[in-house]
Amino acid sequence: MASAARVEGDVLFSLSTDDSRPTLVGSVSAEGTAVTVTVREGAVALPNGRAGLTMARVLGAELGRLGLTASLVTRHGVVGTIGAVRAPWLHRIVTRSRHLKLGSLTALRALRRDGRLPEAQPLDVPPGTLLPLTPTILRGMRRERTTTHYLPGSGRPRLIFAVQSGVWDGKAPREFDLLPDVTTIGSAESADLVLPGLGPVHAKIVHDDQDEYVLYVSDNGAGLSAPVLVDDPVAGRVLRTGALITLGQWRLAFFREEFADHGRPFGGRAGGEFAVQRPQPPRRAGTQQPAG
Missing domain, CATH: 2.60.200.20 (Tumour Suppressor Smad4)
Structure with missing residues (x-):
């Protein structure tokens, strides 16, 4: 694993409908090597199927390489954490990745139930790109001086x-x-x-x-x-x-x-x-x- 990067931040977000009614309210906080996405109000729907799980594996592996973790939290608890985590062997069998750690069953069931609601908002992972697979985080980069x-x-x-x-x-x-x-x-x-x-x-x-x-x-x-x-x-x-x-x-x-x-x-x-x-x-x- 690469030497851990460090991130700091505290951002609030709100997703509204055409009539300016908020349907999703939450925050993104980052401290040290941990990033936490918290959904405070509203329902979210994660990507379904093999494609979504594949992208989660790739994103988790890249975050793990950088020494970072990212967690999703709803009002029902922690849904899951990806990146530089210690996933139990049972979780590795289910996700086929050592960089994905599942949260509580209560939170997972609630997320699946809420994702079927008409007002549920998609919470997609970043779309696939050639390189880099995650937002660029480089440390000790030497910049060429221009002339x-x-x-x-x-x-x-x-x-x-x-x-x-x-x-x-x-x-x-x-x-x-x-x-x-x-x-x-x-x-x-x-x-x-x-x-x-x-x-x-x-x-x-x-x-x-x-x-x-x-x-x-x-x-x-x-x-x-x-x-x-x-x-x-x-x-x-x-x-x-x-x-x-x-x-x-x-x-x-x-x-x-x-x-x-x-x-x-x-x-x-x-x-x-x-x-x-x-x-x-x-x-x-x-x-x-x-x-x-």
Whole structure:
């Protein structure tokens, strides 16, 4: 048997008819390695026939492998327990499984009787699946750390026009997809993104060989507000998702999907702000944007 898993929980459930009248009321409680399903009000009908017993054997064997038990309790007592149980030899003969332990005869007879009532609600076991046979419960699973080194130009890098909340009409803001290599911004008709009130070629965003999008300001223009997040117009500024750019009267935000944005931290932060960060491997070279 595998090392026992541990579960904690306390859930109430209620099944109602179309007229909102509750027909089945109960609870599911879990503590340590034991799960208990209690039916407080109403009648239940368990799956009949060989198929239902077969599924109970499979479910019981899987719960037993995980070191868990699951019990069904009605107002008449414990109907049965499956999983990591010590079933008497007589129970093993009846169920043909060492993972199924029957409850009291009173509870079993009452369950069979109540299951014939018209208002009895089916209490089915989970349907058959390929894998896993029970809800996934994995312990000590090692998760692979992902990387932002996706295909060059991926993540749909774009500029989103910021809209003031006082004048927003509820429509989605305007967006402009950046070009694969260089995107020019200005008032000239030859600019890729034409914005009146700016210099002819006011700024440009370059997609470099490190798969970064870098903002350069070539013409700040007299009387125009200085662009935000550009420390040195000559050296340029690498854009990250959420970076706000102000060019004259225009306010734009850079956005790129998280899986392709190369910002820190890589693979998740381990520790606080000053913790040592795992270095990223070399990036893929090239500035060609993938199709689609």
